Amino acid sequence: MEYSIHLDRLTLGVCYYPEHWPESLWEQDLDRMLEAGISVCRIGEFAWSKFERTEGAFDFSFFQRFLDLAQRKxxxxxxxxxxxxxxxxxxxxxxxxxxxxxxxxxxxxxxxxHCNHTSPVFLKLCARVVEEIAGHYGSHPAIIGWQIDNEINCETNMFYSEADSVAFRAYLKDKFGTLEALNQAMGTVFWNQEYTDWEEIFVARPTLANSPNPHLLLEQKKFISENSVAFFKMQADIIKKYRKPGDFITTNGVFGHIDYQDLNRWALDFITYDSYPNFAYSLGGANGNASAFGRLRDRVSGLSLARVRSISPNFGIMEQQSGGGGWQTRMPQPAPRPGQMRLWAWQSIAHGADFVSFFRWRTCNVGMEIYWNGILPWDNRDSRQLEELRVLRDETARAAELAGSRYAAKVAVCYHYPTQWDGEGDIFHGPLEGVSVMNWFAACQVAHTPMDLLCLGEDLGLEALAPYDLLVLPHIALLPEKTAGLLKEYVERGGRVIFGARTGFKDEFGRCPMRPTPGPAAELVGGTVREYTLVPEDSRTAVVLFGRSVPMPRLNEILEPEDGEALGRWYTREFYDGQPGVLRKRTGKGEAIYVGAAFSEEMASALLSYAGLEEPYAQWLDLPQDIELAVRKKGDRAYHILLNYTDAPRPFTCHGPMTDLLTGLPCEGEAELPPYGVMVLA
Amino acid sequence: MEYSIHLDRLTLGVCYYPEHWPESLWEQDLDRMLEAGISVCRIGEFAWSKFERTEGAFDFSFFQRFLDLAQRKxxxxxxxxxxxxxxxxxxxxxxxxxxxxxxxxxxxxxxxxHCNHTSPVFLKLCARVVEEIAGHYGSHPAIIGWQIDNEINCETNMFYSEADSVAFRAYLKDKFGTLEALNQAMGTVFWNQEYTDWEEIFVARPTLANSPNPHLLLEQKKFISENSVAFFKMQADIIKKYRKPGDFITTNGVFGHIDYQDLNRWALDFITYDSYPNFAYSLGGANGNASAFGRLRDRVSGLSLARVRSISPNFGIMEQQSGGGGWQTRMPQPAPRPGQMRLWAWQSIAHGADFVSFFRWRTCNVGMEIYWNGILPWDNRDSRQLEELRVLRDETARAAELAGSRYAAKVAVCYHYPTQWDGEGDIFHGPLEGVSVMNWFAACQVAHTPMDLLCLGEDLGLEALAPYDLLVLPHIALLPEKTAGLLKEYVERGGRVIFGARTGFKDEFGRCPMRPTPGPAAELVGGTVREYTLVPEDSRTAVVLFGRSVPMPRLNEILEPEDGEALGRWYTREFYDGQPGVLRKRTGKGEAIYVGAAFSEEMASALLSYAGLEEPYAQWLDLPQDIELAVRKKGDRAYHILLNYTDAPRPFTCHGPMTDLLTGLPCEGEAELPPYGVMVLA
Amino acid sequence: MEYSIHLDRLTLGVCYYPEHWPESLWEQDLDRMLEAGISVCRIGEFAWSKFERTEGAFDFSFFQRFLDLAQRKxxxxxxxxxxxxxxxxxxxxxxxxxxxxxxxxxxxxxxxxHCNHTSPVFLKLCARVVEEIAGHYGSHPAIIGWQIDNEINCETNMFYSEADSVAFRAYLKDKFGTLEALNQAMGTVFWNQEYTDWEEIFVARPTLANSPNPHLLLEQKKFISENSVAFFKMQADIIKKYRKPGDFITTNGVFGHIDYQDLNRWALDFITYDSYPNFAYSLGGANGNASAFGRLRDRVSGLSLARVRSISPNFGIMEQQSGGGGWQTRMPQPAPRPGQMRLWAWQSIAHGADFVSFFRWRTCNVGMEIYWNGILPWDNRDSRQLEELRVLRDETARAAELAGSRYAAKVAVCYHYPTQWDGEGDIFHGPLEGVSVMNWFAACQVAHTPMDLLCLGEDLGLEALAPYDLLVLPHIALLPEKTAGLLKEYVERGGRVIFGARTGFKDEFGRCPMRPTPGPAAELVGGTVREYTLVPEDSRTAVVLFGRSVPMPRLNEILEPEDGEALGRWYTREFYDGQPGVLRKRTGKGEAIYVGAAFSEEMASALLSYAGLEEPYAQWLDLPQDIELAVRKKGDRAYHILLNYTDAPRPFTCHGPMTDLLTGLPCEGEAELPPYGVMVLA
Known part of the structure; x- marks a missing residue:
């Protein structure tokens, strides 16, 4: 089943907090929103006290007045x-x-x-307030959908309360049945960690050097995900009793220790995302940083949007950055330059959003978020953001048909929740994923190769892989046997799979079975890892591949072909110079490649080129690297979305007659994308 | 009322701890002190156990013996x-x-x-020990004054005990009356923080990302100040019952979360300061740091002394650095070079000190402070510091008349406690003050323009502003309406006021009212802020002002003149190039200027020059930038104090016949200040 | 009494964890070990649950089966x-x-x-399990010795539990008798810390700025050492009841807050060490670091081995690194290059090890240490390490006679536990030791001068000093009078002693007595310290010594000769330029030198040269700096062990006919040591 938003036209919204402003402002606010193209408001998040000021004292008049006004307007x-x-x-x-x-x-x-999701009293009080709210407002005609909670697990994704320990024990008992089975799975024989009573088990507690049992920590993260999903399912089940037909249930943001496939399955119709591209500044990506992140800056948000798309092919943006960001205490960001708010909205749409709701209508004038600027400033005067919103109003109207079209990618970079969670506590394989995925993204961006992320979930089937010519599994340390089997079928039918270092060396509990790495993928790549080493910081290592030297960073593996071949050999001052560093094996109509290192951007580019996936739209468009190309398709119709993230105009060539949907103007031959410019060519 | 020390001659003192040394050493120590020019000892701080070894067991014999000996000597x-x-x-x-x-x-x-100032039992036991001490020694003829506590709030200025929460609730109840008023003022509607019972309120407790309600945190700091003042008032009231007529009450040091205007008002006759110029090393200012702090090093202590002077125009130095500093665990500092101890004593006097007491007689030979070197080393041998002290003995005798003269400044840089306390928790405006004040100080130092700091306190009146030609309000985010009114009067009468970015955008609780920035100052500067942005670290921004490009660091504002004019326009690659960045408006006989950024040193220099305040004593003295000029005046007599912070001689020109009070020698024409040299020309 | 291992031939071992593997693998594992030259296994550490699964339920069958198998094999x-x-x-x-x-x-x-060593119940349960184990297995013929605990104090060497406070009070009462004596010794008069009841005393608790009483903290460390020793003595006393004649008792590793002289005296026959030379990477020494550590990398392990040798002249290596190291969460290290495992084993032997046991047989496949690679990888395939082990099997057999020979050094650098423990909390003298010892080690290494470390223990006698021509006491701040007396005797008889800055300025409790520095050593060096200063980071200071400028880093002292002479004078822009910085005084047949700074590598080289101790074996061997020379002697026979830590061959000259014991081949004239090569020339 697919968990997508279903809209018949691109739609704009805004986050509004009626409780933050004098009620006398509401009508003026709604009028100004509507004029500027806003047709949907998100309300009510954080407003528990407006419903239940003290325990059990419910009162629904406040939002009733707002909903009635909204309906009128x-x-x-x-x-x-x-x-x-x-x-x-x-x-x-x-x-x-x-x-x-x-x-x-x-x-x-x-x-x-600040609460856990396990204490019975919290769950009971949450259920009650949701029951009351849904029961009271569920049938209101102004409502089109529901958001459960807000950015779950955003401030922390770890839980250490007593209630969590109690619930964790129940989870473990249910999963393992006996302490013997638990001890075996958790490798407690190491350092004499064996448990002889369930009550001896807790969620992670303080240990010396902050080094708890890694298998139990991984299990705790699976438990957190299950809990978070259960918390949402509980709310969704209540809302479903009261919502009007067609009203959707969603939530916003993508955060840690949640399996979003599961969340969709049990609680949501689709996911929405909170997109703040200027986090590139406060996360250190934009200040003279030489990495791909530093170079691409706000363009890197496309990678986050690809992750959202892997959860819901068509999704919404619940919070789209409209001004400079920051709390009073952290996350300082500069203001978007003129045009960037519009650019970022189109970036979201380019990657699959059909709904874009801005955060927020007017900057909050109290509390921690006074620097998360909204469309309007504190002083309530008109702003350039309001003007840009009007532009978007007109543009989304002209390009309304984009809704429901699909982002079209032939390359997918795969991720796997248990591997990510294990990697958080493993400095050998954990840090590789971030490096490699960023480099694949960067390589695809400059090659104008649309790229998906793909979740290696439990229910992944061959049909989900079929659209892709190339699958990249960067460092799926906990690769399941079942997934490996699926990949074999995919390759036999003509697919190409590329693995990175440390694939398949751990089992589902993060243990290292007595088998050669890459474990379940060894047969597919036709060889094994004889040895690995971290690369010392002052060392440089590469392979010779396709006649060129290609950097092989971070962790190196010395490979031994069996029925595969050595596609690349080490080129380094290290002792393994000349030995195999990249393997290839053909199976059926396809092939698998194994790269014994993290992926450099050069490696990703070389492999894209090898796979013939660079510049797939060169027939139509000749673009500089600075321009992102995203392609969405609906039936036979393709929408080529061009985005310029720089402050300078960028020339390009259009080889066929196309039309820019945003202006209705034709485009052919030499053309130019203005600074922060966008075109939707079809 | 003015809170100043009143001495008829410059006076030298020393900190002594009779309890640290064999009683048999006391007489020799006092003899050596007296010979070297010390006439005042500070004693008794930290010696609670010498008075009350166990609860209620009072014994006053120890210090009685010391006081009697002091009296004899x-x-x-x-x-x-x-x-x-x-x-x-x-x-x-x-x-x-x-x-x-x-x-x-x-x-x-x-x-x-390590104690709070709120628990009833602590207050009771403090009151009792002070009552006993003052009652016992109050009439002793050797005593000339009292120091309450020591460096209050120096080790920490935050309080988190249960007693603090209890007292904080009482403070809030008293201030706000109702929870409704409190919730409104604290913006608790944001993130559903509303309180429905006073018992739900605590001093700041652990939150995720260490981000508590900023308004409540500001209120807690006001509460801490009130508490600290009350703690001192309690002690002062007791001492006043017993002290001899003329004996003063003071305390030492200037630390956080205390309104020193208030402290004076309720508890003190004047403030004293603890001056350790080599903190420039352990605070990172002196090791190859390119900032003004790094360049000026120990000369920066003048800025701290200006802050002390804003509390007490004539003050004392209770602890003047005499040797290298440092605890066993932190704050490592090199030893002063020969001449620096004398230089720093004169630096203190230059800025308004009439009493200079050195820390400490002999370096402590146990405990944490064995590296806070005193006049004498552990081994008790004569030291070069003792020799320098003898020089100071003779010099202060020759220049004794300086006592009671006033530091003469035409420029004042203003500060405002609530703005500072709010800024500690606000990374957007908080860090601007330090940068801008340091740059104003540096610009004034090299222009030989004596500069005051001025506290924008509640009872500030026009008469306090009258001495100044120029007031600088760097970033007074919480500018009160009343102060803005006062400034308007000041300008009308011919004054000049310069505001920096973020002036007046918050109200007294740190909320952002729905009005254009700079709020209460908007009318005076004749325009408003349309937009602001943080400057990305890799960006450079400036304005064109007076025909030159002048750097505008950190946070930039795009201004919109109303009845003011655009004095400077942005000169930058950023999108606001060409728009107004500096406003000016004339009102009455004066004018106001608004600068939409932090102040660079170049900006401060440009504005000093514009105001005609550079080199105000050029008529008499032609000085290199390396020499500090301080001027103290008494009636018609002006004392020009020249200080050389470098290890090389510095030439200067004296245009009129003057006399160096330190030597009695005449000075006219070409002259030279030796390394670390001082002259007092009158 | 000497605490050395006594073996008649070099012996190889391995760490094995039978409980980690299927019992069906044991026999194969033992066969593979024996074939590769392993004759000793260490087992049982961490396996408490295999003996006592639940409280009091003892079962010894598991290890009985293993021991019986071992005996058969x-x-x-x-x-x-x-x-x-x-x-x-x-x-x-x-x-x-x-x-x-x-x-x-x-x-x-x-x-x-994670446990303390003070709670009565823990001590009781430990005693019981040890009694049961020793009682059960003590007579087993396969056993040759016992290891108590594992790497005591490695994860932390501080203890903060309630049981520790209770025991600390008992320790203090026993040591000081009265609170008056305690208060006096702990300098509690400072900051009014006086104790009036024993119950007021705790192990270090949280204070502001993490700055507890330094004297009490030092006392706590002495207490921790006493406790750790008592914990071991308790176990050793039990084992002694049951062990077979000749079976030894040892433990592994050298960690903080333990006086290993004491540990030997009360509990051990000798010490063993865990040698992981690639910690040079995870501790930051090897990644482009310009210091001696960065330059010498894994060669620096020789310094740790010298420390082990100061505890047991002939010792064992219980854990010798065989693969790349690291936990999942920290300490990442690259894999050893081919030849390094062998090189490091010989490095251990060169420095006095007669037994080398590798960590570990096969890499653990669960838990935190999956990246501490063993001889065999997870996948159990043969490895290059297994091949290197076979080489070592043959080489140690050929050079078996080395066992029992002694490392021969004429230079000893001294250390003193109380000074080290005090220095951990004193940023003025503490950091000097690491710098100076490393520089002495580096100077000795490149001069091919074998160097010992020497513990200045309580029972040190003249006979222990006799073998040395030169003693270096880098910065023995707490130098005891008794030791100073011993050094005087040593000098009188012809010895040479070199002291560094801060010698003898503190007493046994870390207080600074009222006497000139260097206190007990002042007479011997013929002068005193008039003044000291930290060197600012941007300053460079040196002395002129033997006609050259020699760097004097970190902390500088200005010296005053009495009956000594100024051997070196300051050469610096600082104020003490030209004053004495190095003193010398002759006494009897010898002399003492005092250097008023930390030791630079240049200073150590200059003094080695002055003492005629450079290249002591130049008569036989002409070696490049890259090769380490270690010399072991037995009777008249000298073994010259040459070690090449680089990845390139290194030429050298052998002036006499020698034989390489590892190959049996002769060596004379021009020769070459291969990359990572080793020779044992005799």
Whole structure:
């Protein structure tokens, strides 16, 4: 089943907090929104106290007034459950509802996401408030959908409360049945960690050197994901009792220790995302950083959007950055330059968003987020953002047909939740994924090769792989046997798979079975890893591949072909110079390649070229590297979306007669994309 | 009312700890001190156990013997209350007296300043020991004054104990009356932080990302200041019952979260300061740092002295650095070079000190501070510091008349406690103040323009502004309406005011009202801020001002003149190139200028020049930038104090016949200040 | 009494964990070991649950089966006590057995070394399990020795539990008798820290700025050492009841806060060491670091081995690195290059090891240490390490006679436990030792001068000093009077002693007595320190010595000769230019030198040369700096061990006819040591 948003036209929205402003402003605000092209408001998140000021004292008049006004004005509403910010009375009366820091210190009221998702009393009070809200507003005609909670696991994705330990034990008992089975799976024989009573087991607690049992820590992350999903399912099941037919259920953001395939399956109709491209600044990517991240800056948001697309092929943006970002205490970001807000909205649409809702209507004038600038400033005067919104209003109207079209990629870079969670606690394989995926993304971007991310989930089938010519599995350390079998079928039918270092050396619990690496993939690549080593920081290592020297960073493996061949050989001052570093083996109509290192951008480019996947639209468009090309397709119709992230005009050539949907003007021959410019050529 | 020290001659003192040394050394120590020019000893701080060894067991014989000896020898004494270091018996028996770390872990015995100022039992025991001490020694003829506590809030200026939460609630109830008013003022509607019971409120507790409600945190700092003042007032009220007529009450040091105007008002006769110019090394200012701090090094202490002067126009130095500094665990500093101890004493005097007491007589030979070197080393042999002290003895005798003269400045840079406290938790405006004030100080130093700091306190009146030609309000984010009104009057009468970015965008609780920035100052500067942005680290931004390009660092604002004019326009690759960046508006006989950025040193110099305030004494003295010029005046007599912070001689020209008070020699024409040299020309 | 291993031939061993592998693999594993030259296995460490699965339920069948198999196969066994990893049931039932973090948070199950050594219940349960194990296996013929615990104090060497405070009080009462004596010794008069009740005293607790009483902290470290020794003595006394005649007792590793002289005296026959030369990478020494550490890399392990030798002249290596190292969470290291495993084994032997046991037979495939690679990889295939082991098998057989020979050094660099422990909390003298010892080691290495470390223990006698021509006491701040007296005798008889800055300025409690520095050494060096200063980071300081400028880093002292002479004078822009910086005084047949700074490598070289100790074997061997020369002697026979740490061949000249014991080939004239090559010339 596919979890996508279904809209018949591109749609603009905004996040609004009626409780933050004098009620007398509401009508003016709605009028200004509607004029500027906003047709949907998100409301209610964080507003628990507006429904239940003190325990059990429910009152629904406040949002009733707002919904009625919205209905009168013709504004549609996404209504939120307020469970991300429980009231002070709740956490003071029931401190067992709070999450804790690793040392057991409780996480306190005043920020958000401070509760666990396991204490019975918290679950009960959440269920009650959601039941009341959905019961009260579910049938309201202004509502078109529901958002559960807000950015779950954003402030932290680890849980250390007593309630979590109790629930974790139940999870383990249910999964393993006996302590013997648990001890075996968790490798507790090492360092004498054997458990002889379930009560001896806790979520991760303080150890010397912060080094708890890695297998149990991985299990805890699986448990956190299950819990988070259960927390959402509980809310979704309630909402489903009351929502009007056609009203959707979603949530916003993609954060850690949640299997979003599972979340969709149990609770959502589709996912929405919160897109803030200027995090490139506060995360260090944009300040003179020589890496791909530093070079691509806000363009890197496309990688996050690819991840969202792997969850919901067509999705929404619930929060799209409209101004400079930052809390009072952290995440400082400059203001978007004129045109960037529009550019980023189109970046989201290019990658599969059919709904774009801006954060937020007017900058909040109290609390931590006074620097998360909205469409309007504190002073409520008109802004250049409002003007850009009007441009988007007109453009999305002209290109409304894009809704429902699909991002079209022939390359997919795969990820695997258990491998990621294990990698967080493993400095040998964990850091490789970020490096390699960024380099594949960068290589695809400059080659104008649309690229997907693909989740190696439990229910992945051959039909999901069929659209792709090339699958990249960067460093899937915990590669399941079942997935390896699927890949073999894919290759036999003509697919090409590329693996990176450390593939398949761990099992589902993060243990290292007594078998040669890459374990389940060894047969497919026709060889094994004899030895590996970290690359010392002052060493440079490469392979000779296709007649060129190609960098092989971070962790190197010395390979031994069996029925595969040595496609590349090490070229280095290290002792393994000349030995195999890249393997290839053909199987059926396809082939598999194994690269014994992290992927450099040069390696990704070389392999793209080898696979004939560079510049797939060169027939139509001749583009400089600075321009991103995204392609969405609907039936036979292809939309070529061109995005210029620089502050200078960029020339390009259009080889056929096309039309820019945003202006309705024809495009052929020599053309130019203005600074921060966008075209949708069809 | 003015809170100044009143001495009829420059006076030298020393910090002495009779309890650290064999009683048999006392007489020799006092004799050596007196010979070297010391006439005042500070004693008793930290010595609680010498008065009250166990609870309620008072014994005053120890210091009685010392005071009697001092009286016989003719040594005057400043007596301290010992409340900064409560005894082990106290904190073990009453752990509720301890301060806590943010997670609630108690701060334990063994260091100093480890108690809160709120627990009733601590206040009671402090009151009792002070009552006993003052009652016992108050009438002793050797005593000339009292020091309350020691460096209050130096080791920490935050309090997290349970007693603090109890007291904080009482403070809030008293201030806001109702929870409704509190919720409104604290912006608790954001993230659903509303309180429905006073017991739900605590001093800042652990939150995710260490991000508590910023308004409540600001309120907590106001509360800490009130508490600290009340703690001092309690002690001062007791001492006043017993002190002899003329004996003063003071304290030492200037630290965080205390409104020193308030402290003076309720508890002190004047403030004293602890001046350690070689903190320039351990704070990172002196090791190859290209900033103004790195360039000026120990000369930067003048800025701290200006802050002291803003509290007490004539003040004392209770601890003047005499040797290399450092604890066993931190703050490592090199030894002063020969001449620097003398130089720094004159630096203090130049800036308004009439009393200079050195820290300390002899280096402590146990505990944490064995590397805070005193006049004498551990081994008690004569030292070069003792020799320098003798020089100062003779020089201060010759220049004794300086006492009571006033530091003469025409420029004042203003500060505002609530803005500073808010800025500690706001990375957008908070860091601007340090940069801008340092740059104004540096610009004034090299222009030989004496500069004051000025506290924008509640009771500031026009008469306090009258002496100045120029007021600089660097980034007074929480500018009160009342202060803005006062400034308008000041301008109308001919004054000039310069504002920096982010002026007046917050209200008294740190909220951002729905009005254009700079809020209360908008009318005075004749325009508003349309937009602001942080400057990315790899960007350079400037304005064209007075025909030159002048750097505009950190945070940039795009301005919109109303009845003001665009004095400077942006000159940058950023999108606001050409738009107004500096505004000016004339009102009455004066004018106001608004600069939409942090102040670069170039900007401060340009504005000093524009205001005609560079080299105000050029008529008399032609000085290189390396020499500091300070001017103190008494009636018609002006003292020009020249200080050379370098290790090389510095030439200068004296245009009129003057006399160096330190030597009695005439000075006219070409002259030279030796390395680390000082002259007092009158 | 000497604590050395006594073997009649060089012996190879391996660490094996029978509990980690299917029992069906044991026989194959032992056969492969024996074939490759392994004759000793270490087993049982960490395996508490294999003996006592739940409290009191003892079962010895598992290791009985292994021991019986070993005996059948002819494999000898070192058996371990499992007290480093108590079982979960123990720490859950008795949480008072756990160590704590400084804030009191308990250190939890899941890692190792998480218990304190003071709680009565832990001591009782340890005694019982050791009694059971020793009683059961003590007479087994396969066993040749016992290892107590594992790497005690490796994960932490500080203890903060309640049980530690209770025991610390008892220790202090026993040592000081009265609170008056304690207060005096601990300098509690400073900051009013006086104790009036024993119950007021705790092990270090949280203080502001993490700055507890330094004297009490030093005392706590002495207490920790006493405790650790007592914990071992308790185990050793039990084992001694049951072990067979000739079976030894040892432990592995050298870690903090243990006086290993004491440990030998009370519990061990000798020490063994865990040698991991590639820590040079994870500790930052090898990645482009310009210091001696960065330059020497794995060669620096020789310094650690010298420390082991100072404890046991002939010792064992219990864990010798055989593959790349690292936990999942930290300590990442590259794999050894081919030849390095062999090289490092010979490095250990060169420095006095007669037994070398590799860590570990096969890499663990679960838990934290999956990246501590063993001889065999997870996949159990043959490895290049196994091949290198076979080489070592043959080489150690040919050079078997080395066993029992002694490392021959004429230079000793001295260390002193209380000075080291005090220095950990003193940033003025503490960091000097590491710098100076490393520079002395580097100077000796490139001069091919064998060098010892020497512990300045309580029972040090003149006979222990007699073998040396030169003693270096880098910065023995707490130099005891008794040791100073011994050094005087040593000098009188012709010895040469070199002292560095800060010698003797503290007493046994870390206080600074009222006497000139260097205190007890002042008479011997014929002068005193008038003044000291830290060297600012941007300053360069040197002395002129023997006609050259020699760097004097970190902390500089200005010296005053009395009956000594100024051997070197400061050469610097600092104020003490030209004043004495190095003193010398002759006494009897010898002399003492005092250097008023940390030792630069240039200074160490200059002094080695001055003492005529460079290239002591130049008569026989002319070696490049890249080759280490170690010399072991037995009677008249000298073994010259040459080690090449580089990846390139290194030429050298052998002036006499010698034989390489590893090959039996003669060596004379021009010769070459291959990359990572080793020769044992005799």
């Amino acid at each position: 013709g504004m549609k509403v996404i209504f939120c459950t307020p469970t991300a910010t429980p009231p002070a009375w709740l956490t003071e009366k029931y401190p067992e509802t709070l999450n804790a820091f690793p040392d057991g210190t409780l996480v306190r009221h005043g920020m958000r996401c | 003719g040594m005057k004494v400043i007596f301290c209350t010992p409340t900064a270091t409560p005894p082990a018996w106290l904190t073990e028996k009453y752990p509720e007296t301890l301060n806590a770390f943010p997670d609630g872990t108690l701060v334990r015995h063994g260091m100093r300043c | 002819g494999m000898k066994v070192i058996f371990c006590t499992p007290t480093a990893t108590p079982p979960a049931w123990l720490t859950e039932k008795y949480p008072e057995t756990l160590n704590a973090f400084p804030d009191g948070t308990l250190v939890r199950h899941g890692m190792r070394c």
